[in-house]
Amino acid sequence: DARVTQTPRHKVTEMGQEVTMRCQPILGHNTVFWYRQTMMQGLELLAYFRNRAPLDDSGMPKDRFSAEMPDATLATLKIQPSEPRDSAVYFCASHDGLAGNEQFFGPGTRLTVL
Amino acid sequence: GESVGLHLPTLSVQEGDNSIINCAYSNSASDYFIWYKQESGKGPQFIIDIRSNMDKRQGQRVTVLLNKTVKHLSLQIAATQPGDSAVYFCAENGGNNRLAFGKGNQVVVIP
Numbered sequence: 004d005a006r007v008t009q010t011p012r013h014k015v016t017e018m019g020q021e022v023t024m025r026c027q028p029i030l031g032h033n034t035v036f037w038y039r040q041t042m043m044q045g046l047e048l049l050a051y052f053r054n055r056a057p058l059d060d061s062g063m064p065k066d067r068f069s070a071e072m073p074d075a076t077l078a079t080l081k082i083q084p085s086e087p088r089d090s091a092v093y094f095c096a097s098h099d100g101l102a103g104n105e106q107f108f109g110p111g112t113r114l115t116v117l
Numbered sequence: 118g119e120s121v122g123l124h125l126p127t128l129s130v131q132e133g134d135n136s137i138i139n140c141a142y143s144n145s146a147s148d149y150f151i152w153y154k155q156e157s158g159k160g161p162q163f164i165i166d167i168r169s170n171m172d173k174r175q176g177q178r179v180t181v182l183l184n185k186t187v188k189h190l191s192l193q194i195a196a197t198q199p200g201d202s203a204v205y206f207c208a209e210n211g212g213n214n215r216l217a218f219g220k221g222n223q224v225v226v227i228p
Contacts, residue, residue, distance in 0.1 A: 036215075111160050
């Protein structure tokens, strides 16, 4: 049963600390999306990659956020330094790159920054 | 759960009744629309999609209607069940398979 996995599922940290969230896309999917979900803003696209190359990260605060794909099986989203306003659920989704096919979402990482 | 917002529009429906969830989209050039379901503590899950050259598509107990004239999308759930309780999001394809999501609608099924 192919699925997207994310770790950790929950993270509580203090303001100023570095946070790294990881995502393993479905094997064979070449497109990975990072979303942030909050009550106020809903689901926002932060960044996405195709074939490990960043295509768009315009939704991401550049000063503290960074996203990478070290290899085809791992995507990371890093926040340094973290702030309380970063508290949200962060979802990763993967896609097979074919037009019109669905994105498969991971279970999310719930981040709380104190 | 992660997805529930205190200010989400909420539809309360009796078990067995039909549900209709509405969504307005913004980009008249969007060619592909999707409905996702998000249960508490989980990521969004694909329900059904529709391309802009169609105005109706049916799945298992669900029907999506697309009205491009007024940029309106709806999801109909037949014979709503307790397991249908969730937040439902519409999304439009902004190009390159990027999705823009609506704010979501909470559906509460009353047994």
